[in-house]
Amino acid sequence: MAVVETEHAPEATRQAPLLSGPLGMLAINIVAVVIGVILWGLVTSYGVVGLPTPMAVVTQAVIQAESGLLWSDALASLARVFTGFALGIIVAIPVGFLMGWYRIARAIIEPYVQFFRTIPPLAIIPLAIVTMGIDEMPKIFVIFLASFLSSVVATYQGVISVDRTLLNAARVLGANDFTIFRRVIVPASLPYIMVGVRIGLGASWSTVVAAELIAAQSGLGFRMQQAQLYYDLPTIFVSLISIGILGLIMDRIVMAIDSVLTAWQEKL
Amino acid sequence: MTPKISFRNVRKTFEIAGNAAFTALEGLNLDIEDGEFITVVGPSGCGKSTAMNIAAGLTAPSSGQVLVDDVSVTGPGPERGVIFQQYALFPWLTVRENVEFGLTISGKSKAERRRIADHFIDLVGLTDFANSLPKTLSGGMKQRCAIARAYAVNPKILLMDEPFGALDALTRVQLQDQLLAMWSKERRTVMFITHDVDEAVYLASRVVVMAARPGRLHKVVDVDLPYPRTEEMRLSSEFSELRNEVWRAVYHPAAAA
Ligand SMILES: Nc1ncnc2c1ncn2[C@@H]1O[C@H](COP(=O)(O)OP(=O)(O)OP(=O)(O)O)[C@@H](O)[C@H]1O
Numbered sequence: 187m188a189v190v191e192t193e194h195a196p197e198a199t200r201q202a203p204l205l206s207g208p209l210g211m212l213a214i215n216i217v218a219v220v221i222g223v224i225l226w227g228l229v230t231s232y233g234v235v236g237l238p239t240p241m242a243v244v245t246q247a248v249i250q251a252e253s254g255l256l257w258s259d260a261l262a263s264l265a266r267v268f269t270g271f272a273l274g275i276i277v278a279i280p281v282g283f284l285m286g287w288y289r290i291a292r293a294i295i296e297p298y299v300q301f302f303r304t305i306p307p308l309a310i311i312p313l314a315i316v317t318m319g320i321d322e323m324p325k326i327f328v329i330f331l332a333s334f335l336s337s338v339v340a341t342y343q344g345v346i347s348v349d350r351t352l353l354n355a356a357r358v359l360g361a362n363d364f365t366i367f368r369r370v371i372v373p374a375s376l377p378y379i380m381v382g383v384r385i386g387l388g389a390s391w392s393t394v395v396a397a398e399l400i401a402a403q404s405g406l407g408f409r410m411q412q413a414q415l416y417y418d419l420p421t422i423f424v425s426l427i428s429i430g431i432l433g434l435i436m437d438r439i440v441m442a443i444d445s446v447l448t449a450w451q452e453k454l
Numbered sequence: 455m456t457p458k459i460s461f462r463n464v465r466k467t468f469e470i471a472g473n474a475a476f477t478a479l480e481g482l483n484l485d486i487e488d489g490e491f492i493t494v495v496g497p498s499g500c501g502k503s504t505a506m507n508i509a510a511g512l513t514a515p516s517s518g519q520v521l522v523d524d525v526s527v528t529g530p531g532p533e534r535g536v537i538f539q540q541y542a543l544f545p546w547l548t549v550r551e552n553v554e555f556g557l558t559i560s561g562k563s564k565a566e567r568r569r570i571a572d573h574f575i576d577l578v579g580l581t582d583f584a585n586s587l588p589k590t591l592s593g594g595m596k597q598r599c600a601i602a603r604a605y606a607v608n609p610k611i612l613l614m615d616e617p618f619g620a621l622d623a624l625t626r627v628q629l630q631d632q633l634l635a636m637w638s639k640e641r642r643t644v645m646f647i648t649h650d651v652d653e654a655v656y657l658a659s660r661v662v663v664m665a666a667r668p669g670r671l672h673k674v675v676d677v678d679l680p681y682p683r684t685e686e687m688r689l690s691s692e693f694s695e696l697r698n699e700v701w702r703a704v705y706h707p708a709a710a711a
Pocket residue numbers: 468469470476477478496497498499500501502503504505669
């Protein structure tokens with residue numbers, strides 16, 4: 187496929203090496219991963235390091251998948267992330283707009299945001315457990331905080347970075363404040379908001395896993411913590427890899443949404 | 455006859471570092487007649503944009519006022535179209551949506567908006583790009599889109615701040631002729647800021663020369679060349695005399711005074 191394309195490509199692109207096209211890059215990605223897994227298999231099956239072999243991890247994954255444990259764990263973690271993350275975004279966007287639009291709101295809210303941003307969300311867990319009990323609330327609250335803090339700053343940055351000439355252009359065409367907000371501020375700050383959403387989702391995901399390690403009765407983090415008690419390395423690997431894959435998928439989904447929403451941007 | 459736009463003793467000072475004030479514009483007095491095409495030239499920083507922004511209602515004067523149809527300007531209004539140097543197109547809207555922006559605000563129906571927008575998009579020669587996003591347009595095309603957007607709301611006054619400043623010489627000449635053709639048909643009042651002395655003389659019936667530090671009106675040069683202006687006129691001796699006069703006023707204000 188790639189070969190056929192380069193055959194017919196114009197002079198300039200024909201010079202490009204075969205493997206630097208998007209398909210070539212993907213092929214290299216896959217080869218790199220396969221080599222990595224083979225290396226992992228080699229060092230573990232010859233006992234160079236005391237880790238489980240890829241086969242042992244796959245077997246454990248199949249057992250967990252068949253018993254439904256893997257799915258229920260993943261679902262428990264995802265449910266927490268989405269609840270906390272969605273709440274965080276829903277609150278962060280209006281608050282960010284408020285901070286960007288009204289100087290008074292900025293002056294009131296900014297010290298809190300800046301202060302809480304310096305505290306790792308996980309450090310809030312002891313406080314959250316003491317005040318909210320041990321069920322879902324404290325975990326969701328901490329995730330909420332993680333996604334809120336990263337998105338609120340991004341949204342606020344977006345609003346204050348809106349090009350002044352665009353605001354003036356709207357005003358001279360007769361736009362009032364509400365129209366300017368809806369038709370200029372919101373779309374112009376969307377790229378910033380999406381950056382915040384992406385960072386927020388990443389922060390939520392790492393927070394949920396860590397929170398489950400500390401205090402939970404379900405979820406991928408909880409499963410790992412249990413496995414640790416029994417020296418069950420294959421299960422730890424299954425959880426770790428699941429966390430990585432799910433995190434990657436979520437990030438790619440946000441990126442795809444972002445590239446649709448901000449297709450109008452002039453990118454370098 | 456009352457002038458269309460009247461600058462009455464317009465002064466503008468800016469606060470700068472600490473409490474010092476910088477005088478960007480000092481006592482500007484200028485009347486622009488209905489249907490007149492005036493250009494404003496002057497060294498960088500002499501307050502051209504400041505004067506235009508005050509007329510547009512985007513900046514408040516420190517003292518004095520600008521009257522439009524004898525009414526004091528207090529804010530922007532759709533009867534004053536503004537074309538910015540940086541195009542200022544909304545990058546998330548297509549060419550047509552950009553042109554329709556002001557029409558939506560004035561509450562025109564969808565069909566009406568479409569009709570008016572397509573008319574002006576055609577006028578500036580962008581019909582084939584009506585559904586394109588600004589990022590896919592060249593500088594000249596962006597500027598034409600900005601012109602169509604300003605025209606669409608049917609302003610009686612056009613305020614243009616170095617609209618062709620960033621364009622290559624050929625595109626620039628084409629847009630100048632296009633602008634003059636549209637102006638001859640509709641006779642809107644135009645205040646056109648430029649750095650380019652040639653452009654100033656070619657377009658205007660009067661060239662307003664400003665001087666810097668403090669920004670003020672220095673000299674008004676009447677351009678007694680008939681419209682329509684043609685390429686041959688640019689080569690005529692009258693044209694070069696006028697150009698020299700404006701040039702001297704801009705670059706050697708003391709000698710020409
Ligand atoms: N917001 C502002 N704050 C402080 N000073 C300003 C501000 N806007 C303009 N000035 C000053 O006022 C003076 C006039 O500015 P203005 O933009 O009107 O100049 P101009 O004639 O349009 O120049 P140019 O040809 O370079 O565009 C400049 O010296 C500028 O530094």
